[in-house]
Amino acid sequence: MEPAADLTREEVARYSRHLIIPGVGVVGQRRLKNARVLCIGAGGLGSPVLLYLAAAGVGTLGIVEFDDVESSNLQRQVIHGIADVGRPKGESARDTIRGINDNVEVRLHPVRLDPGNAVALFEQYDLILDGTDNFATRYLVNDAAVLAGKPYVWGSIFRFEGQVSVFWEAAPDGRGLNYRDLYPEAPPPGMVPSCAEGGVLGVLCASVGSIMATEAVKLITGIGESLLGRLMIYDALAMSYRTVTLRRDPGRVPVTELVDYESFCGVVPDDGAAALAESTITPTELRRLLESDREIELIDVREPVEWDIVHIEGARLIPKDRILSGEALAELPQHRPIVLHCKTGIRSAEALAVLKEAGFADATHLQGGVLAWAQQVDPSLPVY
Numbered sequence: 001m002e003p004a005a006d007l008t009r010e011e012v013a014r015y016s017r018h019l020i021i022p023g024v025g026v027v028g029q030r031r032l033k034n035a036r037v038l039c040i041g042a043g044g045l046g047s048p049v050l051l052y053l054a055a056a057g058v059g060t061l062g063i064v065e066f067d068d069v070e071s072s073n074l075q076r077q078v079i080h081g082i083a084d085v086g087r088p089k090g091e092s093a094r095d096t097i098r099g100i101n102d103n104v105e106v107r108l109h110p111v112r113l114d115p116g117n118a119v120a121l122f123e124q125y126d127l128i129l130d131g132t133d134n135f136a137t138r139y140l141v142n143d144a145a146v147l148a149g150k151p152y153v154w155g156s157i158f159r160f161e162g163q164v165s166v167f168w169e170a171a172p173d174g175r176g177l178n179y180r181d182l183y184p185e186a187p188p189p190g191m192v193p194s195c196a197e198g199g200v201l202g203v204l205c206a207s208v209g210s211i212m213a214t215e216a217v218k219l220i221t222g223i224g225e226s227l228l229g230r231l232m233i234y235d236a237l238a239m240s241y242r243t244v245t246l247r248r249d250p251g252r253v254p255v256t257e258l259v260d261y262e263s264f265c266g267v268v269p270d271d272g273a274a275a276l277a278e279s280t281i282t283p284t285e286l287r288r289l290l291e292s293d294r295e296i297e298l299i300d301v302r303e304p305v306e307w308d309i310v311h312i313e314g315a316r317l318i319p320k321d322r323i324l325s326g327e328a329l330a331e332l333p334q335h336r337p338i339v340l341h342c343k344t345g346i347r348s349a350e351a352l353a354v355l356k357e358a359g360f361a362d363a364t365h366l367q368g369g370v371l372a373w374a375q376q377v378d379p380s381l382p383v384y
């Protein structure tokens with residue numbers, strides 16, 4: 001990274017604790033000033049990443065984010081505040097950054113990163129940070145970074161655990177790998193729950209995001225050993241960090257073009273999923289069914305902790321895994337309609353597939369889950 005020409009008087013004072021670190025010094029700080037870093041997502045990981053890189057004096061910070069701040073974000077997305085709920089996350093993040101360091105030029109890209117815009121966006125920056133929460137975007141970031149020849153820092157979080165690595169296929173020392181060497185294929189949809197489904201400890205974002213920001217500072221200034229070719233795994237419960245060495249997957253096909261990542265990750269329904277989609281019931285239809293004389297079995301496939309937050313009157317709790325393992329099938333009626341539901345409809349679709357396979361012909365699942373029920377039928381219920 002080429003250093004910027006000089007630091008102003010104000011910058012020397014502001015960054016003095018960096019300037020006196022051997023290895024960083026004035027030249028390191030000038031490199032930070034000249035750096036253009038693009039952060040995908042201003043959520044759980046994007047928040048600490050952007051805050052620390054802004055405070056550290058990265059000259060240009062790009063933010064790709066299409067979403068608005070919700071109150072359930074505030075538990076971990078610390079770049080946003082109460083007054084930002086309902087505002088675009090990018091604008092909220094920009095305003096917070098301005099309050100920390102007005103030397104930083106913030107460039108907002110209020111779009112969803114997709115195969116049509118990714119490479120052109122990446123080409124405008126020196127380094128990419130992936131703070132997103134879905135597999136389709138992760139593979140897209142990887143492939144676009146390969147095509148644009150850019151390094152990127154990747155992080156992921158779930159409940160109490162986080163992972164971080166640096167991928168740069170074109171790394172000058174030949175150690176560069178890409179995300180597909182670590183995860184050649186996306187897990188089947190629904191197999192790895194999102195933070196919205198499975199939860200995440202808020203402070204985990206700070207631990208993992210600060211490691212991502214540290215890697216960014218190291219790559220920009222050229223100090224230390226980066227996580228290039230290594231995967232760091234952090235366990236907040238055990239309070240342990242370990243790193244494992246990654247190897248190039250000899251069977252990996254080179255990235256030559258961007259593809260349809262929703263299909264690659266199986267998010268677009270195949271024929272089987274389309275058939276299942278017909279076995280759905282809307283919240284209003286379910287309400288009518290519950291009000292009728294028909295006897296139905298309403299099964300909640302979420303976890304007990306979620307049941308404790310909110311549940312639909314008359315439902316019975318059978319967590320999804322007990323259905324997937326086959327253990328709970330004997331508890332289900334063969335000759336009564338069964339309606340499964342979860343939080344949003346993803347887990348209930350999975351459980352429904354197992355029930356159909358086991359011959360429960362009169363089984364359906366609730367479209368949009370408990371959230372849709374609360375929105376359309378019973379707004380007095382809390383949502384989570």
Ligand SMILES: Nc1ncnc2c1ncn2[C@@H]1O[C@H](COP(=O)(O)OP(=O)(O)OP(=O)(O)O)[C@@H](O)[C@H]1O
Binds near residue numbers: 194
């Ligand atoms: N393709 C994409 N382009 C731009 N931003 C993305 C893309 N995919 C995900 N994001 C953003 O990445 C951020 C990830 O943050 P986080 O994991 O905390 O999830 P969230 O969507 O805010 O939370 P939750 O799913 O729990 O409501 C989100 O703000 C999301 O809008």
